[in-house]
Amino acid sequence: MSLTIDITGLPHERISFGPSPLAELGAALHALSEPGHHAGLHGWATTTTAALKPELADRLHEADFMWRSTRSDFLLPPQPRETLAEELDDLDRMDDERYVGAALEISCSTQYADGLPSPLVDSHSRRRALDLAAARGPRQYAFVERMLADPTGTRAWIRRLLEDCDDAFFADTWRRVRLQLAADARHKTELLRRKGLVDAVAAVSGAMSLEQDAQGTRIVIDKLVHGRTHTEGSALTFLPTAFGRPHLIALHARGWQPVIQYPVSTRELAGTAPVETVKLRLEAVAHPMRMRMCRNLARASYTTSELADAYGVSAPEVSRHLAVLRKAGLLTTQRRGRYVLHQLDVTVVARLGSDFLEAVLR
Template identity: 75%
Template structure:
C-alpha cells in the first residue's frame, strides 16, 4: 500500500532497527543502476495536498498553506475535502509513482493506463484495507472485500462512504473525476509551486545519484535520511525504513524509486504492497528541523528522562557540570545509584562528560534535549 508505511504489525521475519520496527525492501541481486533518485510532480502534489489538509503537521509551510487555502475556489476546496482520505492521514499509492516523469500530465497518463482493479486498489487501500501488507482481493471482484471496504468507508463518514460507493460502481468515472481534480489543483496553485521547488528536488536527486555511483547505496541512503539504512547479511541485501510499523517487500529485479520532497517533512513514506514496485518518498529538508533521529533513539531518550530521579538530576545537570559524588550528596542517594542513572542518560545521548584531574564531570546536552520534542513529533509523523 502506500505509503505511510504505517500498516502492518507482526509481519513474519520483520527486520530489526533501533526502534524494533521497520519497513524493509529486499534488493538482493539488484544492480545499482536499478536504484533511481528522481523528483515526481505527482508525488509533490500529494505532499502539498496533505500540507493543506493538515497544516499543523507542517508549521514551516504556514505562509504557503494559509495563502493557498485563502485563495482556493470554494468548489475546488469542497472537492478536495471529498477526496482527502487519499492524502490526509497517509498517502495513497496512486500519489507515489514508481516511474516518475517530467510532467504531471505524463504521470496522470500513467494512472489512466492502470487497469480498474489496480487503480481502485491503489486509491482505496489506505482507508479501506487494513491488510495492506498481505494483499487482498480487489473489491471490484470479491464480495467479501467489497463489503469490508464499504464498512470501513462508512466508519469514516457519509462523504467517504459515498465516494467509495461511487468508485466501486463506476471506477472509470471516478478515475476521470480524480484526474480532473488534480489537474484543477495544478492550474489553481501547484504549477507555480512546482516551478519553484523542482530545481531543488532535481539537484537533490542528482546529488544522491552521484553519491550512489561514487560511494555506494549506503552513503546515498544515509544522505537522504537517517531513517534509511542498508543492511547486508551474507548475500541478502535490504533497505530498511525506520518506521513505527512492520512491513516487508522485495524488489524482485524491479527498479526502486526514491522521490525527494520539499513539502513532505517530517513524513517518510514507503510503498510496500504486494505486487507493487517499491517507492520511498523522503524529505529533502529533514535535517533542518530536529535531528531526524531513529524511532528507537527517541524512545530511549523519552524513557531516560521519564524516571523521577533522573528528572531531578537533569535539573542540576542542565545548570552546570557535576561529579557523581556531588550529585549523590545533593540528592541523598549513593554514588552507585547516581552512576546507574547517569549511565542511562548517557546511553540515550543526553549527557556530555569531561575529565578534570581525577574527577569526571557530567552535564546535560541541552541542545539534544531541546530537540526531543521535535524529534518525537517527527518520529510519530514519519
C-alpha cells in the same frame, strides 16, 4: 522498527532518481490538508488555501483521505514522466481492482499491505472498507460507497480533481520547484554512478542506510513502522520532493514496485536522532526519580554522592539512574581530581521534542 527493501541482485541501472509531478502534487495536497506537519510551508499553504474556489476546496475535502495521513500508492509513480497529464494517463491504464485497493488503503483497509483482495472482488474486504469509512463520517462513507459502485466514474472524478488543482495552483508551483528537484535527482544519479549505492543512499536521507551481508543487500529506513518488500523482477525509484519534509515515504505494499519519496536537502535537521535513540531518551526521562534528578543536573554538575545526599537514596541507586541517562546520551561527564561530575546535556534535551516529532512524522 524499520522498513526494509531487499535489493539483492538489483543492477544499478535499475535504480533511478527523478522528479514526478503527480507525486509532488500528492505531497502538496497533503501539506494543504495537514499544514501543522509542515511549518516551513505555512506561508505557501495559507496563501494557496485562501485562493481556492469554495467548490474546489469542498471537493478536496471530500477526497483528502487519499493523502491526508500519508499518500495512496498510486500517487507515487514508479516511472516518473515529464508532465502531470502523462502520469495521469499512466494511472488511467491501471486496472480497477488495483486502483480502488490503493485508493482505500489508508483509512479503509488496515491490512492492505498484506496483500488482501481488492474490495471490488472480495465481500469481506468490501464490508471492512465500508465499516472503516463509516467511522470517518457520512461524507467519506458516501465517497467509498460511490467508488465501489462506480469505479470508472469515480476515477474520472478524481482525475478531474487533480487536473483542476493543476489549473488552480499546482502548475505554477511545479514550474518553481521542478528545476530544483531535477537538479537533486541528477546529483544523486551522478553520486550513484561515481561513488556507489552506499553514498547515494546516505545522501538521500540520514534515516536510510545500506546493509550488506551473506543474506544479501538491503536498504533500511528508520521509521516507527515495520515493513518489508523486495525489488525482485522490478526496479527501485527515488522521487525527490520539495513539499515532503519531514516525511520519508516508502511504497512497500505487496505487488508494487518499491518507490521512495524523499525531501530534498535544504537545511537538514541537525542531529536528528534515530527512532531507537528517541525511544531510549523518552524512557530515560520518564522515570520519576530520574526526572527529579534532571532538575538538579540541568542547573549544575553533581557528583554521585551529592545526588544521593540530596534525594536521600543510596549511591548505587543514583549510579544506576545516571547510567540510564548516560546510555541515552543525555549526560555530559567530566573528571575533577578524584571526583566525577555529571550534568544534563540541555542541548540534546531541548531537541528531544523535535526529534520525537520527526520520528513519528517520518
